Amino acid sequence: MIAPLRVGFVTGATPDKWARHWRERRRESLHLVSTTEADQLDGVRDGSLDMAIVRLPVDRDGLHCVRLYDEVQVVVASADHVVAAADAEVSLADLVDEQLVRPHPSGWTPDAEQLDWPPMTEQEAIETVAAGTGVVIVPMSVARLHQRKDVVSRVVADLEPTTIALVWKVERDDDVTQAFVGVTKGRTANTSR
Structure with missing residues (x-):
């Protein structure tokens, strides 16, 4: 059995579109887990989550971080x-x-x-x-x-937007992780990195 990909998402983030694309393209199941801003990194750090969609700034030590979008x-x-x-x-x-x-x-x-x-x-x-x-x-x-x-x-009007990003541990940079990064970045099933 293939292990599911476990992705946390901070309050306000909307991973539905990415989840739909993932399910259309991949055999691995995707488990989405809601988190608060205060604990948005906890699951990635303790290993209960593979990745997380977070609101920056966060402590990026030991993490890959890919910016997804800004919000006012x-x-x-x-x-x-x-x-x-x-x-x-x-x-x-x-x-x-x-x-x-x-x-x-x-x-x-x-x-x-x-x-x-x-x-x-x-x-x-x-x-x-x-x-x-x-x-x-x-x-x-x-x-x-x-x-x-x-x-x-x-x-x-004069506050900088906040940024939503995808984070995961540096040591977890495998094909499944990169496939999810590709989905969030808009890559199609036929696009390579």
């Missing part, structure tokens, strides 16, 4: 927050007086004195801002995943 970042706030008045985008300057209920990975912090929030998931952060407390900045895919009627999201 958005601010999420309650539906009656001043952010809701913006047509499509806001800037960081518009957010300087806000409370961030979850630290931003870039290290950006508003000028306003920040409360000491407990660690929380993206979903918990969006639930918190829905209650009218602060704002959270997340990738657009995460905001869509946790979309609610009582929140709005607006693109933050």
Whole structure:
């Protein structure tokens, strides 16, 4: 029996298209495993996952890393927050007086004195801002995943996009791994590396 390929994917990533192409081309089964941003590398490092679709930045030590795509970042706030008045985008300057209920990975912090929030998931952060407390900045895919009627999201125009990438251990660079890399990079069944 051929061992399945086990691929983790971070919240907001959408591996469905790649999984479909894999199943059309390969005999190995593909097991997709959802992970959070906080634990997105754990399975690759401990061997329970062969590869993972992650949101950068990550510690790349001992890992191959292939960039897949970028996604814009958005601010999420309650539906009656001043952010809701913006047509499509806001800037960081518009957010300087806000409370961030979850630290931003870039290290950006508003000028306003920040409360000491407990660690929380993206979903918990969006639930918190829905209650009218602060704002959270997340990738657009995460905001869509946790979309609610009582929140709005607006693109933050002057924040760099986040990057989704595929990672795997350097020592696991075999034909099956390279076949999955090829699928994610858009190679056809007849294309060689």
